Amino acid sequence: MRPLLAAITLVAVPLAARAEEAPLRVVAPWDVASLEPSRAGYVFTRMQVAETLIGVSPQGLPEPALATSWSVAPDGLSWLLVLRRATFHDGAPVTPGIVVANLMRARAQPGPFAAVPFVAAEPDGEDAVILRLSEPFAALPAFLAHYSMQILAPSGLDATGAVRRVVGTGPYRVTELGLPLRVEVARNEAWTGGPAPAIARASYLGTPRAEARALMAESGQADLAFTLDPPSITRLRNSTRARVVALPIPRVETLKLNAGSAFFADARVRRAISLGIDRAGIARAILGNPDLAATQLFPPALAEWHLPGLPPLRRDPAAAARLLAEAGWSAGTDGVLVREGRPFRVTLRTYSDRPELPLVAAAIQDQLRILGIDVRIAIVNSSEIPAGHKDGTLEMALMARNFGLVPDPLGTLLQDFGPEGGDWGAMGWSSPALTATLARLRGTPVAAEERARLRGRVAALVQEALPVVPVAWYEHTVAVSRSLDGVVVDPFEISYNIARMRRAR
Numbered sequence: 001m002r003p004l005l006a007a008i009t010l011v012a013v014p015l016a017a018r019a020e021e022a023p024l025r026v027v028a029p030w031d032v033a034s035l036e037p038s039r040a041g042y043v044f045t046r047m048q049v050a051e052t053l054i055g056v057s058p059q060g061l062p063e064p065a066l067a068t069s070w071s072v073a074p075d076g077l078s079w080l081l082v083l084r085r086a087t088f089h090d091g092a093p094v095t096p097g098i099v100v101a102n103l104m105r106a107r108a109q110p111g112p113f114a115a116v117p118f119v120a121a122e123p124d125g126e127d128a129v130i131l132r133l134s135e136p137f138a139a140l141p142a143f144l145a146h147y148s149m150q151i152l153a154p155s156g157l158d159a160t161g162a163v164r165r166v167v168g169t170g171p172y173r174v175t176e177l178g179l180p181l182r183v184e185v186a187r188n189e190a191w192t193g194g195p196a197p198a199i200a201r202a203s204y205l206g207t208p209r210a211e212a213r214a215l216m217a218e219s220g221q222a223d224l225a226f227t228l229d230p231p232s233i234t235r236l237r238n239s240t241r242a243r244v245v246a247l248p249i250p251r252v253e254t255l256k257l258n259a260g261s262a263f264f265a266d267a268r269v270r271r272a273i274s275l276g277i278d279r280a281g282i283a284r285a286i287l288g289n290p291d292l293a294a295t296q297l298f299p300p301a302l303a304e305w306h307l308p309g310l311p312p313l314r315r316d317p318a319a320a321a322r323l324l325a326e327a328g329w330s331a332g333t334d335g336v337l338v339r340e341g342r343p344f345r346v347t348l349r350t351y352s353d354r355p356e357l358p359l360v361a362a363a364i365q366d367q368l369r370i371l372g373i374d375v376r377i378a379i380v381n382s383s384e385i386p387a388g389h390k391d392g393t394l395e396m397a398l399m400a401r402n403f404g405l406v407p408d409p410l411g412t413l414l415q416d417f418g419p420e421g422g423d424w425g426a427m428g429w430s431s432p433a434l435t436a437t438l439a440r441l442r443g444t445p446v447a448a449e450e451r452a453r454l455r456g457r458v459a460a461l462v463q464e465a466l467p468v469v470p471v472a473w474y475e476h477t478v479a480v481s482r483s484l485d486g487v488v489v490d491p492f493e494i495s496y497n498i499a500r501m502r503r504a505r
Contacts, residue, residue, distance in 0.1 A: 023184075023201040024484070024498060027213045028226040029353040031180040031206035035163040038109040041147040046496045047185055047204055049089075050150035050168030051193070053081055053099070054141045056407040056492050060250075062141035065193075066094065066151055066169060076136025076444050082128045087190055088153035089173040096123030102151045103131070105161060111148035112406045115414045115442075116140060136444040142408035147494070171197050171499040181206040198486075198502035210355035217242040217479035224487075224496065225479040229355035230288050233477055242479040248301040249491045250404035251474035252294060253360060255348075256385070256397040259467050260428020263346055263395065268323040270466040274313055275320035276371045277364060283472055286359050294470035297462050298403070301473070301491070304452070305409055307459040313470060320371055329372070337372035345374040350398040351382040360471065361398045386423030399424060400474060404492040410441055413458065417467070426467035434461045 034040045044050040055065035067081040086094045100121045106113050117134040124130045153167035166174050171193065172185035183204040187197050207213050214232030216222035220241050228236070236244050257264040257273065264270055279293035295312035298305040329337040329344060337344040350361045358379055365375045388394030401424055403409040416425020417434055437457045480487050486501045
């Protein structure tokens with residue numbers, strides 16, 4: 001009888017139903033390069049198609065998702081997760097065995113879970129799973145919240161285990177795919193994880209150009225437009241169709257330096273680069289908010305990691321010039337620094353998915369020219385930064401690093417600053433002291449005072465050596481249609497929270 005009742009309702013109140021059923025349109029810079037969770041799973045968690053075992057509150061604390069509760073054994077070597085009674089979009093029940101298979105599959109893929117000292121997972125009765133570790137790992141709940149850890153139905157996998165359809169448990173199910181740019185979803189009528197969503201249908205469109213995303217929001221062709229360029233933000237603040245939401249998030253614009261190269265192996269040169277950057281000018285003129293000038297790696301939004309007493313990063317071209325001279329660089333006939341006959345000419349890679357990055361790169365280029373460093377800018381696909389790290393060709397890169405990718409920043413730090421460095425972190429540099437400090441943080445939980453001391457030690461060690469140079473803290477900007485109510489922007493960028501939204505009456 002349900003289809004018949006729905007049809008009668010449409011006839012009885014066509015205008016209200018039409019407004020309720022209008023698809024919510026999301027545009028963002030990122031394409032859907034793959035159905036594999038470790039590669040592009042963020043699209044399907046943000047669109048609330050797939051769930052992970054553990055979620056994250058706006059304050060960055062773990063909260064129930066597919067697991068309703070979790071506990072750790074006194075020795076820290078096993079975790080028990082109790083599962084919510086749930087079904088996949090194909091009607092199959094979520095069982096402990098399927099969850100275990102997903103965990104084992106995730107372990108075989110690249111991603112943050114590789115940093116977890118995971119040994120095995122096994123079902124525990126009809127509604128729980130046990131994860132076994134080789135050593136205590138206090139941050140496990142945050143790692144289980146990462147998008148690569150989503151739980152998918154076996155019906156969406158082929159015989160090799162590759163994902164062919166994303167069959168999840170979330171409040172929305174996939175109805176159509178147009179890879180690599182488009183995903184369409186519809187309300188999951190069998191959803192039991194919360195209130196029934198008011199928005200019946202939604203679509204995602206990967207739109208690389210920031211100007212195009214802003215124009216779509218301004219013209220009413222998009223209800224949510226993520227990651228806006230500064231000029232569009234200014235214009236949209238006067239729009240009658242959309243409003244701009246901006247909030248600080250744990251993402252930082254950083255300058256990655258190849259410390260294994262002849263240019264940046266000397267810490268004095270890396271400090272000189274930092275001293276040559278006018279962060280205040282960049283934050284004010286390009287980002288439109290002077291408070292975004294990064295005085296250290298961790299922004300105030302990461303209150304437990306931000307170290308108020310750390311001497312702030314600053315601009316001092318004279319001090320930078322002295323450090324470069326101490327490192328053996330002297331002015332050549334054309335004004336470019338030279339050492340042992342080699343000019344200081346380097347290439348800086350960046351990407352336009354984050355629309356402010358090319359503008360910031362141009363400012364850094366001008367500021368380093370004053371020091372005698374000749375920087376060529378290459379606007380590339382973001383994938384060329386980790387590729388350049390792997391093949392050793394990367395010299396410099398300007399990027400936006402998300403320290404909330406795993407809701408505990410420790411997850412990102414373990415990837416970026418381990419003994420081998422990281423694709424988006426240190427290159428040609430490591431620190432035994434930093435490695436030991438991170439290992440202490442990842443192990444058995446410590447008292448709050450000791451945890452604060454260890455986190456401060458991390459901030460100080462990175463600031464001293466500068467394998468990556470902080471440039472600006474980040475504000476997440478979203479253009480939101482004035483026809484939407486209930487919009488909650490996630491500072492951890494895990495979910496678009498479409499299920500909470502409704503059309504304004």
